[in-house]
Amino acid sequence: MLVTLDHDRIRELRLDRPPVNALNPALLLRLRVALEEARRDGCRGVVLSGSPGCFSGGLDIPELLRLGRAEMTATWGSLFALLRALATSEIPVAAALTGHSPAGGTVLAIHADYRIMAEGPFRLGLNEVQVGLPLPEVIFRTLQHVVGERQAERLAVGGLLVEPAEALRVGLVDEVVGVADVIPRALAWMTELLSRPAAAMAGTRAMARRSLRQGFDALDPALIEDVVDQWFSAETQAVMHALAERLGKRRPAG
């Protein structure tokens, strides 16, 4: 479900869980372990990529709907741990958004250092509200860091999915390039960043991303309980089951 490719000392972690690289508990854990391994193996940077046309469809709703409360609590805990690992990674991470990246796909991306989006009929955004889930606050804080207070409000409250050009305009991504160029550009960007004097770059990076770290340090376990409460609320379950049913008709269950 995750392919590892080393380009000199930059490690590419390529999501590979057909059909849409949906994030289930196993993949969330695998990603977190892979980030830890990259650091331990002496890699100097990570590129998180996906399949041509699809970075990630987000959380695997059909699979998650089968989980009970304890399992969902563990799953949200695992997602937040992964986001924390991305946001506070000692080595920089570039998101190579090779295609569709709704919800969880965009959530992963905003916790990286840099985002390159594929040009084309692809959408990205934090559409959690559209699927009945309030955006968890720690994720919203990262979104504010990336796009500022006003665009964070507009994008999150409406649960908007936007096209690449609009994502670029509001700063949700840093570059838009052709699908085939997304991974090469991410590698080139990382290579240039790693050409900087190492201590100066690392020190400045830690300072610039400190507010993200503080957001995760302040994450109260009670907030995870709130998110799980919301997940099991009547509204959210109704919207999610309707969504899962539509997905089930279009493609094999994730």
Added chain:
Amino acid sequence: MLVTLDHDRIRELRLDRPPVNALNPALLLRLRVALEEARRDGCRGVVLSGSPGCFSGGLDIPELLRLGRAEMTATWGSLFALLRALATSEIPVAAALTGHSPAGGTVLAIHADYRIMAEGPFRLGLNEVQVGLPLPEVIFRTLQHVVGERQAERLAVGGLLVEPAEALRVGLVDEVVGVADVIPRALAWMTELLSRPAAAMAGTRAMARRSLRQGFDALDPALIEDVVDQWFSAETQAVMHALAERLGKRRPAG
């Protein structure tokens, strides 16, 4: 002075106080009561609109200049209470800026959830400094929320009035459309927002707008006294009286 129009469960509050929908004490109070009524009547959203070519010319300076200190203290208190009601409204509010919106017109708009501006020879902005009044801090905080720290500094310190295209560029408004389309677009935007799962949208909205609420919660009555002191300062009175005289020559007193 305020026309109420219901579009299904979206209530339009249309400023209707010729010639320029200037905000006097009676209209400030009427607007606040109308917002409260909309919520109580079970409306799900509010569109605040104006006349074709003029949303609002801002505070009714000629009328306000006739007020004594106690009345001005009450008037500023009433304005802040109205802004607080907009900023913390339980139901979303869209500003349909149908034309000119200087000073108080823009002040109302930035406290709403969304702003649609009329294309054409119309100006908007927080030109308080140009009329001799420092921008009150709680309003400045909302401006920072909407356009960020730097543009808030640039717009407020210079007291700039800008054209619709510039307002769009810096994020002071979200859309610019033809005058005749401003209200329909505001209704369409609100309709789409209200199509979201209600609890998820409301929860995310409350989180995204919490800093506005905190700004008003922290509003010290002493700050209103400061604003009133400034209002009665020699500089402000001189500029305002000169302005009122110019207005008096152009149109019947507001």
Added chain:
Amino acid sequence: MLVTLDHDRIRELRLDRPPVNALNPALLLRLRVALEEARRDGCRGVVLSGSPGCFSGGLDIPELLRLGRAEMTATWGSLFALLRALATSEIPVAAALTGHSPAGGTVLAIHADYRIMAEGPFRLGLNEVQVGLPLPEVIFRTLQHVVGERQAERLAVGGLLVEPAEALRVGLVDEVVGVADVIPRALAWMTELLSRPAAAMAGTRAMARRSLRQGFDALDPALIEDVVDQWFSAETQAVMHALAERLGKRRPAG
């Protein structure tokens, strides 16, 4: 090394230290004294300008590399005192960026009220990381004020030098005009700002720039020691000496 030109009550301070207006301890002190003199002489605004094609090449690395620890501590203290004087100046300051403005050139500019950049093959940006120096936090906070959290992260961590158009896009400068127009435009902008009612403008300006003042008020002398430690680190010294050697081959030592 600094030419003083009075345009009515606006004082232009023109950097004049060939070949690249590099900032050495003497010029840092001279600039700070000149800002104080402008205020004392009753000037109402300051325009900080440079030579056609070069605003400032930044700190005078070759000269600074000859300084011992005590002298470097004093030099950083002097730079921070100058930046504080710019950020908290009682009278507004416009930066007329007449050409190249890397590193220290941009650092001066972001602490001013307004930035006008020369069109052409000129670069600006906070490339401290490229020369082996982490960006000091108090400067980074000003950068966040000017361009927001995300662009501050991108520009500072990569130590990016950008072209005028890109600087305008991300808000690092406010205007881009032809080289010959930079100083006249800065004077015109200042003249317009000074046409505002004085107390209203000054009060709003103090509020809008308060966070900059607080950043400098919170500046711990221990932080200057950290910056000096970094200056004398092996990585920084190696990069700086290599840089000084390249500069030495191209032009007479600064």
